Amino acid sequence: MKAPPSHGSPGNRNVDLDPDRFYVCQRCTACCKWPGDVRIEEDEIARIAGFLNLTEVAFMERYTRLRGNRQGLSLIEKANHECIMLEGNSCLIHPVKPEQCRGFPNKWNFPGWRQVCEAVPIPMAEATDRGLV
Numbered sequence: 001m002k003a004p005p006s007h008g009s010p011g012n013r014n015v016d017l018d019p020d021r022f023y024v025c026q027r028c029t030a031c032c033k034w035p036g037d038v039r040i041e042e043d044e045i046a047r048i049a050g051f052l053n054l055t056e057v058a059f060m061e062r063y064t065r066l067r068g069n070r071q072g073l074s075l076i077e078k079a080n081h082e083c084i085m086l087e088g089n090s091c092l093i094h095p096v097k098p099e100q101c102r103g104f105p106n107k108w109n110f111p112g113w114r115q116v117c118e119a120v121p122i123p124m125a126e127a128t129d130r131g132l133v
């Protein structure tokens with residue numbers, strides 16, 4: 001999932017979290033189409049490269065670039081700003097997608113995120129029962 005600068009990032013502090021609600025992703029793919037970095041942390045490189053049957057070097061050369069702040073790697077985006085890993089409505093690396101993607105909108109978000117995300121709220125207790133948390 002992509003985090004445009006105007007929407008903040010997993011590192012921001014301006015999040016709107018409700019401890020009693022969990023938002024279930026509807027895979028609308030909006031967050032895979034926003035311009036901006038999809039952060040890849042160092043410990044995620046080997047896992048994603050392995051999933052794609054690539055060496056770490058080949059994965060980094062083919063699919064990553066420096067982040068806007070030049071302090072780490074991001075997935076490349078296509079000319080239309082979609083993430084390079086988005087194919088149709090599917091994420092090519094879904095089982096090993098980056099924490100940034102896993103965390104939105106329940107671990108990080110930004111003011112106004114409900115206007116651009118179709119995730120459906122359910123009680124946190126139900127999310128826990130269903131193993132979603």
Ligand code: SF4
Pocket residue numbers: 001002031032038075083084085086087090091092093094097098101
């Ligand atoms: S890695 Fe997958 S989930 Fe994350 S932005 Fe790219 S397509 Fe979306």
Ligand code: SF4
Pocket residue numbers: 001024025026027028029030031032104105116117118119
């Ligand atoms: S429902 Fe929200 S979290 Fe899920 S793909 Fe759409 S924008 Fe992303």
